[in-house]
Every structure is written in C-alpha cells, then in structure tokens.
Amino acid sequence: MSNHGRVGFHRPPPADVSDDSASDSDNEDLMRETRTSTDIRQLDRKILETEEEAEELLTNKEKDRRLQGLFARKDGPSSGVKLTKRERRRYQREAQRKGKKHPKEEEESELMYDMEEGHKDSSDSAASSDIDRLRLKELPQPVQGRSSRLWKLTAIHIVIVIAFVGLLLGAYKASRTHKSEVRPQSDTLTNGSSIFAPTTILISLDGFRADFLHRNITPSLSAFVQTGVSPEYMSPSFPSVTFPNHFTLVTGLYPEAHGVVGNSFWDPELKEDFFYTDPARSMQPKWWNGEPIWVTAEEQDVRAAIHMWPGSEAHIGIEPTFVDKYKGHELLANKVDRILGLLDLPGPFDKGASSDAPRPQLIAAYVPDVDRDGHLYGPNSTEIRSTISSVDTMLGQLFSGLEQRNLTDIVNIVIVSDHGMATTSTSRLVQLDDIIDMSVIERTDGWPLYGLRPKDESDIEPLYNKLKQEAASMSGFDVYLRDRDMPERYHFSQNDRIAPLWVIPWTGWAIVVKEEFNVEEAKKSGQVYHPRGVHGYDHEHPLMRAIFVARGPAFPHTPGSKVDVFQNIEVYNLVCDSVGVVPKPNNGTLRLPLKPIGLHDFMPPSDMPEDMPEDPPSSESSDQPTSIAQTTASNGTSTEVVETTSLLTQVSRPMIIATDAPVPTRPVIHDDVSQEDEDNNGKDTNLWWDWVMGKLDGAKDWATGLYDTVSDKISGAATESGNNE
Known part of the structure; x- marks a missing residue:
C-alpha cells in the first residue's frame, strides 16, 4: 500500500x-x-x-x-x-x-x-x-469567429439605421419641397361670427379691355387696383375668344391642349361640329379635355360654386356643389346677391352647416355685359361706357357687402377678363371669295379669323400659295399653315381640331364672304358693318389686353403693388394656391406668393395705341351714337374726347385670334334701323322679364329660408320638450 x-x-x-x-x-x-x-x-x-x-x-x-x-x-x-x-x-x-x-x-x-x-x-x-x-x-479561432460575427451584426444594424434615417430625411425633404412649391393658403380666419377656410371669389368680366380702367368711369375697380396687386395688363391666349380663354383661365392649359380651340370648330375624329351657341352640343364633356378648377377643388374636398362660367354645365368629372346655368341678360344686382348669399351659408365649422350645401370656398362668376354691348355698339360708344359703369357699380356693391360682413381681409377676390375689343369698319373687310374659290372649301372654323378645311386635302397647298400671294399685295390679313409656319407663340398647332389652313385678319379687320356681307355693295350704299366691336386677333396686340387684379390674405402685398405682365395660363395655379388645393399639371409656371416689382403709378400705359376709327354714321343708321368714332382719354379728373387715328400706320401686321360674335357661327348683320330697334326692344323686354324673375327667385329664397328657420325652431322646441319630460 x-x-x-x-x-x-x-x-x-x-x-x-x-x-x-x-x-x-x-x-x-x-x-x-x-x-x-x-x-x-x-x-x-x-x-x-x-x-x-x-x-x-x-x-x-x-x-x-x-x-x-x-x-x-x-x-x-x-x-x-x-x-x-x-x-x-x-x-x-x-x-x-x-x-x-x-x-x-x-x-x-x-x-x-x-x-x-x-x-x-x-x-x-x-x-x-x-x-x-x-x-x-x-483558442484564437473561435474567439476570432465570434468577434467577426459580432462586427458583421453591428455593421448590418448600422446600415439598417442609416438607411432608415435616410428614408426619413428624404421623406421630410420631399414634403418640405412639395409645400414650398405649392405654398397653399391653409389657415382659417374668422370675421367674428364665423370661421372661414381659405375662400376665393373669381370674377370674369368678359371683353373688359385693360385700358378701360383709365377712362375715369370705374371708381370701384380703380380703388380695388389701388388696394390689391396686379400687372399692367394680362395677355389672353390664342385664339382670344370667350370659350377657349375661359377654359384656359380655369385649367391653366393652352387651347390647343384643352381642346376648345375656338367658339366654333370641327372635330375630324368625332366628325361633329362644336357651336358655343348650341348648349345641346357644346355642353358635352367630350369637347372639354382639361380638368377645370372646380373639379380640382371638389376632388380635394374644397366646395365650389360656379355661376354661369362657360363650360360649367358640361358635366366634366365631379360636379361642383353649386352650378348656376347661363342667363344672357341676368341683372347685375342678382349676381351680387348670389355671391353674398353663398358666403352667408354656414361653413363646416359653424353650427347648422349642411353637408349637402355647405359654404363654398371657391366661387367663380361670369359677367358677359361688357362683351355683349362691345359687340353691339363698339368699344368706344356711349353705350359701352354706360355698361362699364354699371359693371363697376356691381363690383362696388360686392365690395360693400364684403365689408359689411367683415370679410374684406378674410376672402380673396380675383378679377380677370378674357380679352379686349377692337372697333370694326366696312373699310377694313377682306372679301374672301374674291381671292379663292369657296366651292372647294368643305367647312370653315372660327371667326373673325377663318380656318379652312378643303374637300380635297390636295387643295391645301394651292390655296395656301394663292392666299399668300394675295396677302403680299393687299392689306388686312396673314396666312398660315397649321403644320408649317403657324407662329410658335400662338401655341395653335398641336391639335387636329385646328384647321390645316388659316386666314388671320389684322386687328380691327374682318374676313367675310358675300353671302354674309357684300363689301362692294355696302361701300356704295354706306352700310355699316356689324358687329361694331370684334376681338379674336393677335393675343399680344394692345387692343386685346385683359386684366388681372387680386386682393386678400393670399395676396399679402403692399396696396397698389405691381407685378410683371403674364399670360392667363397662370391664373389656374394662382387660384388653386389661394384656396390650398394642389393644381393638376398645366402650362402655367407662376405660383403664390407673387413677387411685386414696385407700385403702380396709375397712369395710362405709354404703349397703348388709340383704337381703330369707326365708320361714319350712315343715313340708314343715323341714330347710332357719334361717339363711336372717337375714343375717350383721361386727363386728370376731367374727361375729354379725342379724335383717333388709324392703327394701320402705327402697328405692324398682327397675328389674329378667334372671336365670339353674338350669333351662332357668323355675325348678324343689321340691314336697317328697324331691325336694330327690334333687337333693342327685345333686349328691354328681356331685361324687364329677368328683373321680374329675379324678384320672384329672391322671394322664393326668402320664403325657403323662413320655412327652414321656423322648422328648426319647432324641431328644437320639440326636442327640448321631450328632454324635459
């Protein structure tokens, strides 16, 4: 052991x-x-x-x-x-x-x-x-393996964190960029009794030429210019006629883009004619290819009310909350009552607000009076001065109504026009059938400019050469092929609805055919050409200039601010920004806030030429006012009549645009005084009847409101009684 x-x-x-x-x-x-x-x-x-x-x-x-x-x-x-x-x-x-x-x-x-x-x-x-x-x-092998795995896991986590932070920063930057581009007005305001979301009133004064502001007959509108922001003038689009330009105002698109290329035109694909005076045909959505601002607004839960605006009855996309059908002679006072009545509706933040008919944030109203009387009597007549004054009175009543409601600084107001107006004369007519054989033409588009569609396309080139040769030797018109030499600035070639060949008169001129007006016979007899005023010429000509004036919380500029001149394709974006909606893609580039370049001096523009001279009064129309052969210029506080001189020696040959005559496709020619008197009598009768109907509509609205009030009180009393029991 x-x-x-x-x-x-x-x-x-x-x-x-x-x-x-x-x-x-x-x-x-x-x-x-x-x-x-x-x-x-x-x-x-x-x-x-x-x-x-x-x-x-x-x-x-x-x-x-x-x-x-x-x-x-x-x-x-x-x-x-x-x-x-x-x-x-x-x-x-x-x-x-x-x-x-x-x-x-x-x-x-x-x-x-x-x-x-x-x-x-x-x-x-x-x-x-x-x-x-x-x-x-x-020993080193397993330790090194764990360390390597640890660093790999750490690196993966770091990459994930960096990627996530990058996404957050990218989203934040994108949102900031989007907001800076759109810059919507989203703050609510109160007038002391009601809360208002961003609200804008857009008013179009058809045919209101820019220099009408300098005739000392527009105190309300002139005062509005002094408190708002505006360019010296706004350029219309080509062709400068009512329907194309009103749709451009609310879409931001050139007419070639939105498809309404004139007041009348032929669509070769649909094989149908568009006539602006025929609502059964023109008020169909197939003609209107852009998205109007009331659809843009409604899609983004901004309620819209549209009063007689061209195209608003065409059922384009979402219907606006309120639509008022066109009435040719509606009293101006009724328009004021309608706009103020819409503003008096309870808003979404108010007690008793209706989900079916809430207060709209966008109100667009159309005023045709100046254009209508400008065609009938000419832009320098006594009658048009009276009409301009009446429209200015209407605006004054609207401004007063807003002030009474403490809405002057709450609601945006944007006042525009679609084009100007030029005086016509029998001495400035081009007899088209004296130049070409009209029998080879299948149809014509537009007016006063002529779009020609030959029966045989092979005739386009010979017709163009013939017209071009005549234009070089005589005054009054220019000739263009849509696909060859149409001026780029017109933006009038990228649509099949545009005819292949165009005869475009100079400003103040008109193209006629003998079956409508025989120029030689009219000159012999002293017959006066009608309409007395025409637009539709070169959209950059001074006599075609329109207006743009704005005031309100979306335009927080020094009173009387002046901005650079712009074209009416910019209006859509500006109005969208003013009510806080995102506009659809369009041809405009201008956005809020506007950038003033100074203050207005409120003097007539130095480059504004005098209007074209009119025909002297003839024996058959001796009751026509003599003032239509003159133009009014402002001189301090007084007004003096100045003889005009022809623009032919002052202005180069302009490019032309279509016009909206007060007739289906061509202007009505008043052959004698009795016919014109009959038209005036009919107008007076229509005005009286419209006044009566307006009063009846007002009484109906009052009775409806009274009934609703009484019903609400009875319902409230019954509810309170039930609760007490």
Missing part, C-alpha cells in the same frame, strides 16, 4: 511527451500488481462516478457557454474551448493518481476547476502543459 501511495503522489520532473507516456505506462503496471480486487472495484466505481460527473459538468458548462455567447463576450481567455476525449482521459488518470492522498471533494473540485478554466498550472505535470499548448493553438 505504501508503494501505491508513493506512486499516486509521484511527480516526475518535467520531460517531453514520450517520457511522460512511458512513465504513465510503468505506473499503471505497478498499480495493477499491488491492488486487490476490492481496490480495483472501488477504483472502477470512482472512475465511473468521475466520468458521469465530468460529463454532466461538461454538458452544463457547454449550455452556459452558449447562452453567454448569445448576449455577452466572456472575459476568460479560454472561453469556448472544448475538451477532447483524449484530454478527458488524461484528467481521469491524474485523478486516479491523486485519489489516495486527496479526499473526493478535493478531486471533484480540481476536476471542476480544470473543466471551468480549461487549463492547469504548467508545473503540475507534462500532460497539463501539453493540454495548454493544444488549447492555445485552438
């Missing part, structure tokens, strides 16, 4: 691996010879117990290591090193050699320490040193 004990605690000097193996073999032989069977069984039992405990410890340790590896990096240099089967056997042999001297608890403690720490001191044995060397060789 003493020998066994010596063997168990023998510690040989350090040696290489081969010596250690030989020593182990000798010790094992000696131990087998000196042990009894009982010792061997006890030793075997201890070995089995030791193996089971070691296996259990290894299993638990491996589980702990894996769990720790998921959440934290271990501090020990040997973490993650797994013992091989050979190493475990060597540990067991060492435990056997120590078993005689050390108690079981110390043996288990040493074994657990070796398992936990993965090494023993190098002085213990050569086997321990060998294990240390093996572990040191294996």
Whole structure:
C-alpha cells in the first residue's frame, strides 16, 4: 500500500511527451500488481462516478457557454474551448493518481476547476502543459469567429439605421419641397361670427379691355387696383375668344391642349361640329379635355360654386356643389346677391352647416355685359361706357357687402377678363371669295379669323400659295399653315381640331364672304358693318389686353403693388394656391406668393395705341351714337374726347385670334334701323322679364329660408320638450 501511495503522489520532473507516456505506462503496471480486487472495484466505481460527473459538468458548462455567447463576450481567455476525449482521459488518470492522498471533494473540485478554466498550472505535470499548448493553438479561432460575427451584426444594424434615417430625411425633404412649391393658403380666419377656410371669389368680366380702367368711369375697380396687386395688363391666349380663354383661365392649359380651340370648330375624329351657341352640343364633356378648377377643388374636398362660367354645365368629372346655368341678360344686382348669399351659408365649422350645401370656398362668376354691348355698339360708344359703369357699380356693391360682413381681409377676390375689343369698319373687310374659290372649301372654323378645311386635302397647298400671294399685295390679313409656319407663340398647332389652313385678319379687320356681307355693295350704299366691336386677333396686340387684379390674405402685398405682365395660363395655379388645393399639371409656371416689382403709378400705359376709327354714321343708321368714332382719354379728373387715328400706320401686321360674335357661327348683320330697334326692344323686354324673375327667385329664397328657420325652431322646441319630460 505504501508503494501505491508513493506512486499516486509521484511527480516526475518535467520531460517531453514520450517520457511522460512511458512513465504513465510503468505506473499503471505497478498499480495493477499491488491492488486487490476490492481496490480495483472501488477504483472502477470512482472512475465511473468521475466520468458521469465530468460529463454532466461538461454538458452544463457547454449550455452556459452558449447562452453567454448569445448576449455577452466572456472575459476568460479560454472561453469556448472544448475538451477532447483524449484530454478527458488524461484528467481521469491524474485523478486516479491523486485519489489516495486527496479526499473526493478535493478531486471533484480540481476536476471542476480544470473543466471551468480549461487549463492547469504548467508545473503540475507534462500532460497539463501539453493540454495548454493544444488549447492555445485552438483558442484564437473561435474567439476570432465570434468577434467577426459580432462586427458583421453591428455593421448590418448600422446600415439598417442609416438607411432608415435616410428614408426619413428624404421623406421630410420631399414634403418640405412639395409645400414650398405649392405654398397653399391653409389657415382659417374668422370675421367674428364665423370661421372661414381659405375662400376665393373669381370674377370674369368678359371683353373688359385693360385700358378701360383709365377712362375715369370705374371708381370701384380703380380703388380695388389701388388696394390689391396686379400687372399692367394680362395677355389672353390664342385664339382670344370667350370659350377657349375661359377654359384656359380655369385649367391653366393652352387651347390647343384643352381642346376648345375656338367658339366654333370641327372635330375630324368625332366628325361633329362644336357651336358655343348650341348648349345641346357644346355642353358635352367630350369637347372639354382639361380638368377645370372646380373639379380640382371638389376632388380635394374644397366646395365650389360656379355661376354661369362657360363650360360649367358640361358635366366634366365631379360636379361642383353649386352650378348656376347661363342667363344672357341676368341683372347685375342678382349676381351680387348670389355671391353674398353663398358666403352667408354656414361653413363646416359653424353650427347648422349642411353637408349637402355647405359654404363654398371657391366661387367663380361670369359677367358677359361688357362683351355683349362691345359687340353691339363698339368699344368706344356711349353705350359701352354706360355698361362699364354699371359693371363697376356691381363690383362696388360686392365690395360693400364684403365689408359689411367683415370679410374684406378674410376672402380673396380675383378679377380677370378674357380679352379686349377692337372697333370694326366696312373699310377694313377682306372679301374672301374674291381671292379663292369657296366651292372647294368643305367647312370653315372660327371667326373673325377663318380656318379652312378643303374637300380635297390636295387643295391645301394651292390655296395656301394663292392666299399668300394675295396677302403680299393687299392689306388686312396673314396666312398660315397649321403644320408649317403657324407662329410658335400662338401655341395653335398641336391639335387636329385646328384647321390645316388659316386666314388671320389684322386687328380691327374682318374676313367675310358675300353671302354674309357684300363689301362692294355696302361701300356704295354706306352700310355699316356689324358687329361694331370684334376681338379674336393677335393675343399680344394692345387692343386685346385683359386684366388681372387680386386682393386678400393670399395676396399679402403692399396696396397698389405691381407685378410683371403674364399670360392667363397662370391664373389656374394662382387660384388653386389661394384656396390650398394642389393644381393638376398645366402650362402655367407662376405660383403664390407673387413677387411685386414696385407700385403702380396709375397712369395710362405709354404703349397703348388709340383704337381703330369707326365708320361714319350712315343715313340708314343715323341714330347710332357719334361717339363711336372717337375714343375717350383721361386727363386728370376731367374727361375729354379725342379724335383717333388709324392703327394701320402705327402697328405692324398682327397675328389674329378667334372671336365670339353674338350669333351662332357668323355675325348678324343689321340691314336697317328697324331691325336694330327690334333687337333693342327685345333686349328691354328681356331685361324687364329677368328683373321680374329675379324678384320672384329672391322671394322664393326668402320664403325657403323662413320655412327652414321656423322648422328648426319647432324641431328644437320639440326636442327640448321631450328632454324635459
């Protein structure tokens, strides 16, 4: 037993691996010879117990290591090193050699320490040193792998965070950019009794020429200019006639883009004619290819009310909340009552607001009076001065109504016109059938300019050459082919509804055919050409200039501010911005806020030419006012009549645009005084009847309002009584 004990605690000097193996073999032989069977069984039992405990410890340790590896990096240099089967056997042999001297608890403690720490001191044995060397060789690989995985995971998380932050910044920047481009007016305002979302009134004065503001007959509109912002004038679009330009005003599109290329035209695809005087045909959505502002507004939950605006009855997309059908001679006072009545409706923030008929944020109203009387009597007649004054009175009543409601600084007002007007004369007519054979022409489009569609397309070139030759030798017109030399600034070529060949009169001239007006016979008899006023010429000619004046919270500029001249394709964007809606793509580029270039001096424009001279009164029309051969110029506070001179010596040959004559397709010619008197009598009768109907409509509205009020009170009283019970 003493020998066994010596063997168990023998510690040989350090040696290489081969010596250690030989020593182990000798010790094992000696131990087998000196042990009894009982010792061997006890030793075997201890070995089995030791193996089971070691296996259990290894299993638990491996589980702990894996769990720790998921959440934290271990501090020990040997973490993650797994013992091989050979190493475990060597540990067991060492435990056997120590078993005689050390108690079981110390043996288990040493074994657990070796398992936990993965090494023993190098002085213990050569086997321990060998294990240390093996572990040191294996150690960097798993540690380096965990570090690499950790950095990969960290890098992935960093990339994800950077990408997410980038998306957030991109979305924020895009939203800021969008807002800066649109710049909508979105703040609500109150007049003390009601809350108003951004609200704009758009009023079109058909045929109101820009220089009409300088005739000392528009005190209300002139005062409005002094408190608002405006250019010196606004240019219409080509052709400068009512229907194309009114649709341009509310779409921001050139006529070639929105498809209403004239007051009358032929569509070769539909094989149908468009006549602006025939609502059954013209008020169909197939003719109107742009999206008007009332559709844009309604799609974005901004309610719209449209009063007689050309095209508003065509059922284009979403219907506006309110639509008033066209009435040719509606009293101006009724228009004021209608607009103010719409503003008096409860808004969405008010008690009693109706979801079916709420207060609109966009009100667009059309006033045809100046255009109508300009055609009948001419732009320099006494009658047109009276009409302009009446329209100005209407505007004054509207401004007063807004002031009474404390809405002057709450509601935006934008006043525009669609074109100007020029005086006609029998001496400025071109007899078209004296130049070309009209029998080869299948149809003509427009007026006063002529779009020609020959029966045979092969005749287009010969007709063009003939007309071009005559235009070079005589005054009054120019000739263009749609697909060859139509001026680019007209934007009048990219649509099949535009005829292939055009005869365009100079400003103040007109194209006629003999079946409508025989020029030679009229000159002999002294017959006066009608209409007395015409538009539809070159949209950049001074006599075709329109107006744009705006005031309100969307136009926070110094009173009387002046901006650069612009074309009417810009109006759509500006009105959209004023009520906070996003406009559809269009040809305009101007956005709010406007950028003034100074203040108006309120003097007549220096480049404004005098109007064309009119025909002298003839014996057959002696009751025509003599003032139509004159123009009125302002001089301080007084008004003097100045003789005019012909524009032919002052203005270069202009490009022309269509016009809207007060007749289906061509102007009505008044052959005698009795016919004109009859027209005037009919007009007076219509005015009286419209006045009566207007009063009846007003009484109906009053009765309806009274009924609704009484019904609400009765309903409220019944509800209160029920609650008390």
